[in-house]
Amino acid sequence: MKIIVCLCRVPDTATRIVIGASQTTIETQGVQYIINPFDEFALEEAIRLKEKIPGSTVMVLTVGKEDAQKDLKTALAKGADEAIIIKADGPLDSLAIARLLADTITAAGGADAVWCGKQSVEDDAAAVGPMLAAMLDIPCVTRLIGFEGDAAGFTATREVEGGRESAKGSFPCVFTADKGLNKPRQAGLKEIMAAGKKPLRTQAGSAQPGSNVLQMVLPADRAAGRIVGEGVAAVAPVVDLLRNEAKVI
Numbered sequence: 001m002k003i004i005v006c007l008c009r010v011p012d013t014a015t016r017i018v019i020g021a022s023q024t025t026i027e028t029q030g031v032q033y034i035i036n037p038f039d040e041f042a043l044e045e046a047i048r049l050k051e052k053i054p055g056s057t058v059m060v061l062t063v064g065k066e067d068a069q070k071d072l073k074t075a076l077a078k079g080a081d082e083a084i085i086i087k088a089d090g091p092l093d094s095l096a097i098a099r100l101l102a103d104t105i106t107a108a109g110g111a112d113a114v115w116c117g118k119q120s121v122e123d124d125a126a127a128v129g130p131m132l133a134a135m136l137d138i139p140c141v142t143r144l145i146g147f148e149g150d151a152a153g154f155t156a157t158r159e160v161e162g163g164r165e166s167a168k169g170s171f172p173c174v175f176t177a178d179k180g181l182n183k184p185r186q187a188g189l190k191e192i193m194a195a196g197k198k199p200l201r202t203q204a205g206s207a208q209p210g211s212n213v214l215q216m217v218l219p220a221d222r223a224a225g226r227i228v229g230e231g232v233a234a235v236a237p238v239v240d241l242l243r244n245e246a247k248v249i
């Protein structure tokens, strides 16, 4: 089985985001990048599927820059077999990213299972996975919290409002991973050393964005807090403020 994982890098959640001079992108200088947390679940599930089905391979793709090498090496150490950085110039939106990924997958002869995160915690579009499925003309099951698969097909579990839903299907398919799908493994020193010998290459790509960012704006500073009393004496004024000022009760 040919398994592909689409892995994006996002600013570490502890990073203080600064909007760049153009007001359409963030200032990347000094930003610490990590693997998108949802993509860690996608990668883990892809490796588990490979381990279950003999002869399977896992290829990891990222649209980004050379500095993605570090994170791709981590993916190789965890069990992926091959990694590609797709370098593209100019502004990229979800549509352009999905196009670059779809072109690379098609050029590689297609895939049986494509794994994405449910969304990037950077732009939160939750769009690339479903767009990719549409471009590859294969089904897509989103936001998985459970997955059982073998060569014959899969059963996927999703969280829906007030409960859970199970879907049965066959490959090829695009899956997007949610938190709780699995517990991502850590790579050991031996695997980290061996990952250096696995293929990791960079290729150029180009795709037109479907939309352009007009302006990015940081949220307004929060108003200063107010202390209205202490202990039991504070209950009545707090209730009064919640009812008559905030009007939330």
Ligand SMILES: Cc1cc2nc3c(=O)[nH]c(=O)nc-3n(C[C@H](O)[C@H](O)[C@H](O)COP(=O)(O)OP(=O)(O)OC[C@H]3O[C@@H](n4cnc5c(N)ncnc54)[C@H](O)[C@@H]3O)c2cc1C
Pocket: 006, 007, 008, 009, 024, 025, 036, 038, 039, 042, 061, 062, 063, 064, 065, 088, 090, 091, 092, 093, 094, 095, 097, 101, 115, 116, 117, 118, 119, 120, 121, 122, 123, 124, 125, 126, 127, 128, 129, 213
């Ligand atoms: C080189 C580059 C240039 C960019 N330029 C701009 C810009 O000018 N202005 C701007 O606002 N934003 C820019 N971006 C950010 C870009 O718009 C977002 O990274 C992109 O839209 C994906 O975020 P999303 O929220 O749409 O992804 P989602 O749809 O939320 O992501 C879902 C999943 O899709 C996959 N995925 C997403 N992005 C990638 C990726 N890059 N590689 C591999 N898999 C991926 C992952 O599995 C992810 O979990 C740029 C990004 C890159 C890499």
